[in-house]
Amino acid sequence: MTGRDHVADMTAGPRxxxxxxxxxxSAVETPGFDRSAVAPxxxxxxxxxxxxxxxxxxxxxxxxxxxxxxxxxxxxxxSADTRNALAPxxxxxxxxxxxxxxxxxxxxxxxxxxxxxxxxxxxxLDALCDPRTRIVTxxxxxxxxxxxxxxxxxxxHPEVVWDLAxxxxxxxxxxxxxxxxxxxxxxxxxxxxxLSCDNLPANGATLRKLLVAFAGMRDRELGRYxxxxxxxxxxxxxxxxxxxxxxxxxRISAALGATDAWPVTTEPFRQxxxxxxxxxxxxxxERFGVEMxxxxxxxxxxxxxxxxxxxxxxxxxxxxxxHETVAAAFGDPAIRSFVGRLWSEAIPTLPTDAGLRPEAxxxxxxxRFDNPALKHRTAQIANDGSQKLPQRIIATxxxxxxxxxxxxxxxxxxxxxxxxxxxRGNSLPAGHFTDPLDAALGAIFAKSLGAAETVDEVFGAAxxxxxxxxxATLKRTAARHLASLRRNGAAATLQELxx
Numbered sequence: 001m002t003g004r005d006h007v008a009d010m011t012a013g014p015r016x017x018x019x020x021x022x023x024x025x026s027a028v029e030t031p032g033f034d035r036s037a038v039a040p041x042x043x044x045x046x047x048x049x050x051x052x053x054x055x056x057x058x059x060x061x062x063x064x065x066x067x068x069x070x071x072x073x074x075x076x077x078x079s080a081d082t083r084n085a086l087a088p089x090x091x092x093x094x095x096x097x098x099x100x101x102x103x104x105x106x107x108x109x110x111x112x113x114x115x116x117x118x119x120x121x122x123x124x125l126d127a128l129c130d131p132r133t134r135i136v137t138x139x140x141x142x143x144x145x146x147x148x149x150x151x152x153x154x155x156x157h158p159e160v161v162w163d164l165a166x167x168x169x170x171x172x173x174x175x176x177x178x179x180x181x182x183x184x185x186x187x188x189x190x191x192x193x194x195l196s197c198d199n200l201p202a203n204g205a206t207l208r209k210l211l212v213a214f215a216g217m218r219d220r221e222l223g224r225y226x227x228x229x230x231x232x233x234x235x236x237x238x239x240x241x242x243x244x245x246x247x248x249x250x251r252i253s254a255a256l257g258a259t260d261a262w263p264v265t266t267e268p269f270r271q272x273x274x275x276x277x278x279x280x281x282x283x284x285x286e287r288f289g290v291e292m293x294x295x296x297x298x299x300x301x302x303x304x305x306x307x308x309x310x311x312x313x314x315x316x317x318x319x320x321x322x323h324e325t326v327a328a329a330f331g332d333p334a335i336r337s338f339v340g341r342l343w344s345e346a347i348p349t350l351p352t353d354a355g356l357r358p359e360a361x362x363x364x365x366x367x368r369f370d371n372p373a374l375k376h377r378t379a380q381i382a383n384d385g386s387q388k389l390p391q392r393i394i395a396t397x398x399x400x401x402x403x404x405x406x407x408x409x410x411x412x413x414x415x416x417x418x419x420x421x422x423x424r425g426n427s428l429p430a431g432h433f434t435d436p437l438d439a440a441l442g443a444i445f446a447k448s449l450g451a452a453e454t455v456d457e458v459f460g461a462a463x464x465x466x467x468x469x470x471x472a473t474l475k476r477t478a479a480r481h482l483a484s485l486r487r488n489g490a491a492a493t494l495q496e497l498x499x
Contacts, residue, residue: 013253016260018090021107024256028094031109032064035090038071040112041283043127043192045173046140047074047082047114053241053266055137055197057095058290060110062283070283071112073127077140077173083114085262094252094263098373105255117176121169128180129189134280136177137195138207139237142387143436144173145200145210149463153213164217174214181215181230182222193231193278199308201391202297204234204275233275236300238307240326240368241266242376267374269364273299298354305346306362309392309413310339314369315381316416319428320490326376330369334494339369341498342409349399382433385417386462394464394474401470411474412497415481416490418458421445437461451483452476 014020021030042059044051051074062070074091076082086093091111097104117124127133148154153174163175170176177194184191194211196203208227216223242265252263272285276292286292293299311326317338318329329335347358368374393414397407421441424432435441440461444454455478458464465471484493 013256013258016089016092016094016107016256016258018092020258021092024107024258027105028256029104029106031060031107033066033068033109035071035109035112037068038063038112039069039132040073040127040130041070041132042072042135042137043124043133044072044074044137044139045077045176046138046144047076047111048139049244049264050237050239050241051137051139051197052093052108052111053095053264054237054239054270054272055139056108056110057106057270058272058285058288059283060108061288062285063110065284065287067283069132070110072110073113073115073133074111075115075117075124075127077117077144077176080116080119082262083116086111086114089261092260094256094260096248096252096263096265097268098265099268099371100373103255103373105252118171121171121176124176125168125170125180125183128176128192129183129187131189133192134190135193135195135278135282137197138173139197140173142198142200142384145198145206146172146174147210149466151206153210155213155217160214160217163214167218174211177211178215178218178222178226181226182218185222185225190280191230193233193280193282195233195235195274197235197237197272199237199304199388199391201300201304201395202234203300204232204296208232231277231279233277234296234300235275236271236273236296236303238271238303239266239269240371240374240376242374243380245375265374267368267371269368271303295354298351298356302350302356302358302361304391305349305396306343306358307365308388309346309396309410310342310365310369311381312385312388312392313342313413313416314339315378316385316413316420317490317494318378319382319420319432320416320423320485323378326369326378326381327372327374329378330366334491334498337498338409338412338494342413345400345405345407345409346396348403348405349396379433382417382420384435385421386435386437389414389417390462390464397474398465398468398470401473407474408477408497411477412481412493414459414464415455415478415485418454418478418482419485419490422486451486452479455479455482 095106115124146154146157159172163170167179196207200206212223212227215226248265253259273291273296275296314329323329343362397410400407444457455475465474
């Protein structure tokens with residue numbers, strides 16, 4: 001059901017809105033600023049649950065501190081669901097922070113308006129071109145970056161082709177950004193800073209490379225301008241945000257005494273590390289725990305390899321073991337023990353001179369994964385594995401092999417991904433999770449190949465470790481694990497690996 005569909009099911013009272021804030025229970029934290037006096041300063045692309053539980057909350061902190069020029073205009077590049085849920089609520093929604101001690105509710109007011117790009121691309125371009133907009137942030141899926149298997153811009157992607165032919169009616173994030181930059185440049189408006197908040201290595205540099213390529217296809221001079229005059233700081237974000245459920249809506253709406261069509265639930269932990277390059281200015285995010293640094297790469301690598309890598313492994317092994325949530329999967333002694341050994345393989349690949357504290361970090365991760373109140377579904381994490389595993393697992397395994405060390409535990413993750421994909425429509429429901437390569441995977445699985453042949457074709461389709469000197473070793477290890485998963489199941493495979 002969509003956010004709009006849920007509204008009809010809510011019976012907890014009137015709809016959450018500005019006028020209702022004074023009547024909410026005193027235990028619920030509400031915006032401590034005049035929302036009507038806030039000016040937009042940030043446009044956010046990809047208005048999903050993570051942004052609303054993370055960046056929007058940090059910005060809300062800044063607005064509460066009196067920085068009134070940093071309101072957010074949120075835009076969905078695909079679905080109208082979030083807009084349909086939040087627009088009748090004046091952009092307000094409830095943040096639920098849960099752990100073993102209970103639940104704390106906060107109404108967040110930093111999102112001033114919501115847009116749906118496909119419905120009205122002109123409205124989003126107007127927001128991007130507004131001189132008050134000084135930062136554009138992004139939380140989009142990996143596939144929205146429109147990369148080919150080599151990691152470069154897919155110049156033949158239908159959205160790229162469309163946007164080059166129709167610059168005033170773009171569909172992709174590159175089309176919107178390039179057209180807005182071109183218009184701002186023509187009008188003499190100061191360039192905005194573009195801040196990716198996605199789980200990609202060197203996300204700022206990655207976005208810069210791709211946007212420069214797209215802009216250069218439009219106009220060589222525009223490509224040069226993007227390369228030289230637009231800032232792309234990299235960032236690292238961390239907060240576990242499960243998908244909102246019907247029971248979340250009902251519980252939170254009952255506590256408010258008002259209907260909230262799309263609250264978000266999250267954990268107490270939050271982290272945001274940003275390279276401090278904002279020529280047009282920025283809010284004082286460091287006052288609220290954001291780490292402003294010169295180089296985000298070491299922090300990003302630690303998060304990708306220790307949190308995201310183990311998350312993916314937990315998701316696929318959890319699905320194969322019948323566990324619906326991360327807490328349930330991590331509570332399985334065999335999976336918990338495996339994750340500890342995976343971390344032992346990943347930690348030596350991290351730099352030792354960057355001020356990282358990986359042992360303390362994994363201790364914190366274990367507590368987070370154990371949070372029984374955070375019902376983070378393994379099927380949610382399992383989505384888009386072909387896009388996620390290269391950064392989370394494959395790159396780490398390659399670094400291990402370069403030093404002469406093994407990657408036996410790391411390579412169980414892609415094998416488990418393949419096995420979980422094969423299991424859909426059999427031991428798992430069809431469509432239980434999805435992947436951009438589902439059509440190609442389906443064709444491969446239909447051949448009923450042996451483990452080695454399956455791994456070879458899947459790695460080729462996904463571009464895993466393409467060009468690496470260690471590709472054959474990685475495939476051999478993954479094939480051994482896949483054969484065991486097919487023959488013996490997840491529990492026996494984990495037991496054998498642990499011994």
